[in-house]
Amino acid sequence: MVGVPNVTRADAAAAVRNPLAFIAARWTPLPRTVQRAAFVALAMAVVIVVTGGAVRLTGSGLGCPTWPKCTDDSLTSTSEMGLHGVIEFGNRMLTYVLCAAVGWAIIAARSQKPYRRSLTLLGWTQFWVVMGNAVLGGVVVLVGLNPYTVAAHFLLSTALIAVATVMWQRTREGDAAPRPLVGKAVQQLMWVLTAVSVLLIAVGTVVTGAGPHAGDSSDVPRMPVDWEMVSKAHAVLAWIVVTLTFALWFVLKAVDAPKGPSARTRDLFLVLLAQGVIGYVQYFTDLPEILVGLHMLGSCLVWIAVLRVLLALRERPEEAVTELPAQEYAPTSVSMAGPK
Numbered sequence: 001m002v003g004v005p006n007v008t009r010a011d012a013a014a015a016v017r018n019p020l021a022f023i024a025a026r027w028t029p030l031p032r033t034v035q036r037a038a039f040v041a042l043a044m045a046v047v048i049v050v051t052g053g054a055v056r057l058t059g060s061g062l063g064c065p066t067w068p069k070c071t072d073d074s075l076t077s078t079s080e081m082g083l084h085g086v087i088e089f090g091n092r093m094l095t096y097v098l099c100a101a102v103g104w105a106i107i108a109a110r111s112q113k114p115y116r117r118s119l120t121l122l123g124w125t126q127f128w129v130v131m132g133n134a135v136l137g138g139v140v141v142l143v144g145l146n147p148y149t150v151a152a153h154f155l156l157s158t159a160l161i162a163v164a165t166v167m168w169q170r171t172r173e174g175d176a177a178p179r180p181l182v183g184k185a186v187q188q189l190m191w192v193l194t195a196v197s198v199l200l201i202a203v204g205t206v207v208t209g210a211g212p213h214a215g216d217s218s219d220v221p222r223m224p225v226d227w228e229m230v231s232k233a234h235a236v237l238a239w240i241v242v243t244l245t246f247a248l249w250f251v252l253k254a255v256d257a258p259k260g261p262s263a264r265t266r267d268l269f270l271v272l273l274a275q276g277v278i279g280y281v282q283y284f285t286d287l288p289e290i291l292v293g294l295h296m297l298g299s300c301l302v303w304i305a306v307l308r309v310l311l312a313l314r315e316r317p318e319e320a321v322t323e324l325p326a327q328e329y330a331p332t333s334v335s336m337a338g339p340k
Contacts (some may be wrong), residue, residue: 024111034119035171037101037108041126042164044101046300048094049157052137053296055091057289061145061215063088067138095134102126105167116175122167129160145220147209154205161300165307174318181258182313186251190310193244197306200237201299207234212287231283238276241302245269248309264312268305275302 015022029037055061063077063084064070070077070089077085106123109116133156140149180187210227214220249265275298282291 020107020110023107024115027111028113029108029111031112031171034105034108034112035168037105038119038164038168038171041098041101041105041123042161042168042304044094044098045126045157045161045164046297046304048091048098049154049161049300050293050297051091051094052153052157053293055088056150056215057213057293058084058087059215059217060084060087061220062141062218064092064141067141092137095130095137098130099127102130109167109171118175119167119170122163122170125163126160126167129156129163133157133160145215147214147221147223150215151205151209154208155202158201158300158303161303162307165304166311169308169311170316173316176317178314178316180314181261182252182255186248186255186257187313189244189248189251190313193241193248194306194310196237196241196244197303200234200241201303203230203234203237204299206230213289213292235279235283238272238279242269242272242276245272261309261312264305264309268302268309271298271301271305274298 055063060083063081063086066072069075070081070085070092077089102123106120106127109119109123112119133153136149136153136156140146140153143149206223206225207227207230209223210225210230211222214222245265245268249262249269252262252265275295278291278295278298282288282295285291
């Protein structure tokens, strides 16, 4: 049995000064560990959106009426606040789970050998987006669930999903310069599809902001727009996205593109069809909460599928990556090196 190496005072000082470098000097994760860490961060980004929707759909948006405490006198929910307080406070606690998932992704990326700076930067970008969205979530509560701040809160979560998706994809490819797998015309079609998808999501937040699910049992102001008109505009945009997706799939088949882009486009088409069915059913059944929640999940999955198609149109082969300077990885003492 190999004993645990002693940690000297120099080791402790190094850990305090730069904990990530300290961990990286003692641990090298397998590539699949880094991939799993990135995927968990992405999954948690989706979970936090769905649970945030559950807060609104159960009327628990002001279950904790203030921020950062749950009440003026208590950090946590109290028995007097009932189920709404538990749901709202539980969603706040999930933010810490999300932070832990993102932190794990950062540590895994930073410890990978050879060092890949791009992955670490993507991890830190997620961290700061999470921090910014946590503050914005507090603002949402403090302004009494103003629909414009709620929309911004969701859009920032969508940005988080985008960064997490890119990081997950980057863990499975090299660091060479991206090499396109399709022609410029196909790439331009995909960028149009991506732009319309962003517009679709943005208009969806307006549908929510003008709709009946305000997030609280009290009279919360709604966006002053015609809900029927915005809902129909949202449906038209959805059909445009479906049409562009089918056109992209047809073009990829016509130009005999590699299997990867065609498969990703097919996946996007199927997700869009499922999302469309949910959308129409909820519209004609007066927006039951469970279907609205499923539609929010579908929105996240559509966005991820769009990004996966976009990223599948190029490849990044493996390339020798420059290591960090030796002193970054060099242990501060013999004990940090661990067993050989």
